[in-house]
Amino acid sequence: MALKHLSELKQLLVDKPARRLVLAAAQDHNSLASVLMAAKDGFIEPVLVGDKEAIHNIAAENSFDLTGVRVVHEPDSEMAIEIAVRMVRSNQADILMKGKVGTSNLLKGVLNKEWGLRSGSLLSHFAIFEVAAYHKLIAVTDVAMNIAPNLQDKIAIVNNSVACLNKLGVDMPKVAVLGAVEMVSENMQATLDAALLSKMNQRDQIRNCLIDGPLAFDNAISLESARHKGIRSDVAGDTDLLLMPDIEVGNVLYKSLVFFAHAGVAAVILGATAPIVLTSRSDSDQAKYDSIVLAAAISRKD
């Protein structure tokens, strides 16, 4: 099933029990607003870990309703992270979300060997976009987490993303491995990795998806461009997932989709034992809300 709008993510949660989301260092206006909205819509059941007084002040100033919301008081943000992470680890919560703490501090908690959320896989960032010019949602990875993934990292990133897309109902996602050109060149490592990923997919070493690459961006998303170049590919023009060669390309693509193409976006961190919502202040309220819904949709255990 291919989704066209981010609003359709909510349909995956209809008639499902609300997922439990724990917000670490919840005294954060940005994340609190979207968490409470998603709670009001019945998709999540939030637990706020943080400075109780500050949380109540923010709620009062912005007329947020905290009735029935569980608040765990912990003014120290590092301690708040530990409490939130331990809650997910002990199955008292299904989703971890970042509040008023630095990303690196939160991830340090996630990766803690004793009480963290390591699954054995690499952590990777997964973003899914609604772009008016494309016929379905398109996922992009990794635009924020892995700087210069090597081949093994790329395999892990693809596996994380494919499992996520499978949970969103995309059974055999079409994965385009991006390069500057569709030809293989020894001078461009991205094209060599792309060729390897394709072959490993053909040999069932990477499963549940269809991989082709290198593909230039236009070949990946437009069948016409691919035909024009004479590329025969089952992925070209119908890509579900774009695999980025590195973080620079990924980050610029992400931002150009948002700022130039006015794309809607939802994003999560994959590869831990539970989905992690890591929004930044510059994300729109809608993006934060959609990211929470995305996390809820893929944390389904039923």
Place this chain on the structure above:
Amino acid sequence: MITSLRQMADTVRSSGIKKKIAVAWAQDPNTVGSLHRAVSEGFAEAIMIGRREQILAACQETGADPQRFTLVESPDEKSAAELAVSVTRNGEADIVMKGLVGTDKFLRAVMDREKGLLPPKAVMSYVCAVEIPAYHKLLFITDTAVIPFPDLDQKVAMARYALEMAHSFGIEKPRIALIGASEKVSDHFPNTIDYSVMCKMAERGQIPDCIMDGPVDLFLACDPDSVRIKGVDTPLAGDADILLFPSLESCNPFYKGLMLFGGGELAGMICGTSKPVVLMSRSESELSKYYCVALACLMASHKS
């Protein structure tokens, strides 16, 4: 489509091809015998460079008529090799062939930067067409003799040369198998990485006019039953025309095994040079040498 070495030689004989071969240090009975046959059949002319007296003796030994050859006196192996290469380079001959001269001396003359036959940056490699009773058609294999551990560029060149030869045999879209120990891609086997890259190059038309797959093992390449049993989705379908080996030390024993135990016969030549170069082991039979000469004439006619 040519499916046997005899058919290949027949094709050359009946096609009106006539190529001039310069032979370095030609006083070897097998070489004289094979060339005499090629000249008598009308598809070759031979310039025999070496010790005149010894060439005449070899002619007598094999019953060859020295009148059919152009004899050129040369004092030693090195000058014979240099002269043979030089007349080929300047167009007096189309093909150069090694006689009794040592391989290293011969190749040094071929590879000489100023006076040789190897264009700058060209990859020199060796392709053999092998005929074995156990397989339903010819198998082209590379590289039995020149590149010990080919890197990606060299493997791509090897593939192109083997394809060029297979195309000359009338095989439009040869199936080329990149041979490994299994069909899986693994860091532990660097050749499987090169092979994956090559497959994508073939898919993108960077290595055109072929059906390429690899890594595959020999069974998946040449045995349809294995393909079915293993359930590997490979377009080779156990019907490979070309086997590209990961190293000289894997390819060389393969062909020697076929010669020794499999009743095989072969024709091979050096590729990548501006003109065909015939180089075989001194112990090779007269028939093999004759096939090599015919093959070089066929390839020379496709080049010109």
